[in-house]
Amino acid sequence: MVKAVVLGAAGGIGQPLSLLLKANPLVTELALYDIVNTPGVAADISHISTPAKVVGYLPPDDGLKKALTGADIVVIPAGVPRKPGINAGIVRDLATGIATTAPKAAVLVISNPVNSTVPIVVEVFKKHGVFDPKKIFGVTTLDVVRARTFVAEVLGDLSLAPLIKIPVVGGHSGVTIVPLFSQSSHPLPSSYATSDLETLTKRVQFGGDEVVKAKDGAGSATLSMAWAGAEFAEKVLKALNGEKGIVAPTFVHLSADKSGGETIKKEIGKDLDYFSAPVELGPEGVTKILSLGKLTDSEKALVDTAVPELAINIEKGVSFIEPSKL
Numbered sequence: 001m002v003k004a005v006v007l008g009a010a011g012g013i014g015q016p017l018s019l020l021l022k023a024n025p026l027v028t029e030l031a032l033y034d035i036v037n038t039p040g041v042a043a044d045i046s047h048i049s050t051p052a053k054v055v056g057y058l059p060p061d062d063g064l065k066k067a068l069t070g071a072d073i074v075v076i077p078a079g080v081p082r083k084p085g086i087n088a089g090i091v092r093d094l095a096t097g098i099a100t101t102a103p104k105a106a107v108l109v110i111s112n113p114v115n116s117t118v119p120i121v122v123e124v125f126k127k128h129g130v131f132d133p134k135k136i137f138g139v140t141t142l143d144v145v146r147a148r149t150f151v152a153e154v155l156g157d158l159s160l161a162p163l164i165k166i167p168v169v170g171g172h173s174g175v176t177i178v179p180l181f182s183q184s185s186h187p188l189p190s191s192y193a194t195s196d197l198e199t200l201t202k203r204v205q206f207g208g209d210e211v212v213k214a215k216d217g218a219g220s221a222t223l224s225m226a227w228a229g230a231e232f233a234e235k236v237l238k239a240l241n242g243e244k245g246i247v248a249p250t251f252v253h254l255s256a257d258k259s260g261g262e263t264i265k266k267e268i269g270k271d272l273d274y275f276s277a278p279v280e281l282g283p284e285g286v287t288k289i290l291s292l293g294k295l296t297d298s299e300k301a302l303v304d305t306a307v308p309e310l311a312i313n314i315e316k317g318v319s320f321i322e323p324s325k326l
Ligand SMILES: NC(=O)C1=CN([C@@H]2O[C@H](COP(=O)(O)OP(=O)(O)OC[C@H]3O[C@@H](n4cnc5c(N)ncnc54)[C@H](O)[C@@H]3O)[C@@H](O)[C@H]2O)C=CC1
Pocket: 007, 008, 009, 010, 011, 012, 013, 014, 033, 034, 035, 036, 077, 078, 079, 080, 081, 082, 083, 087, 090, 093, 094, 109, 110, 111, 112, 113, 114, 139, 140, 141, 142, 143, 172, 219, 220, 221, 222, 225
């Protein structure tokens, strides 16, 4: 029996993500929480002929607590696109609900800016004395999904897109996003020019802008994000279910690894508390944070640019909950 909860389930990401979770055979109960519209979304999704039982919740009558009770996995796409200040408060309040009601659940944070909202969740959990670094994940999968698709486009064969494996590390915003194309399972053509590689890297780093522009500023990526969120959630669910050898890049507190993330800290040359790195997942969440592998000089330069920006983003999140740590 696995209970999945979506917080922000009526939104642009929340609705298709809830749909994809309802389609996942590993989910037996699906709780949909939002400040609006969840009765309708839940009624609609509940008619889909898959096993998961679907219930919608709103804030009155302790709706958040009821949604979270007994949760195994909580996915958070609540918030407002490109409004970091508003999202910080929303994520803090939802994290408080999880820390008090379902502190052992795996928490998957989609709400932006992930580089700051994950530290917010962690600080709230610390305050409640329930912080387990193995269970709190920033979802950076959309960057991986984009990297796969864009490489398949370069290779002129979109049928490769689902098969391509490319680690994308660092964080989830602009220059903190570092795609490691040199480790792609499907290498770029050897004739591929340095300037083309730079353009491709920028396309992954600023893929979100491409969508915002195409939507005339009316929203950001929702459908591709729902897909990516469901892909990462499925990996976590499979690992919780005992499946071995599951690896995915995700933004985590480096103490999730028993070495305290020593390998990553050495590789990036800075004592950061958080980084998105390939992580091995298991029944307790993170089992191991893996090495970034061999980087090219240009990838090392991208990491060097990402690190100071990440440090600022992380600090913003921590100090939102703990101003005294400034
Ligand atoms: N990690 C990633 O790769 C990505 C993250 N995002 C982020 O995901 C978040 C959501 O984006 P969209 O779905 O497009 O926004 P949206 O505005 O369509 O939906 C957000 C939903 O959150 C709900 N909400 C607001 N306050 C809430 C609260 N206190 N409790 C529960 N629900 C609440 C709203 O009612 C709404 O239904 C944004 O922060 C966005 O920047 C978006 C794309 C990619």
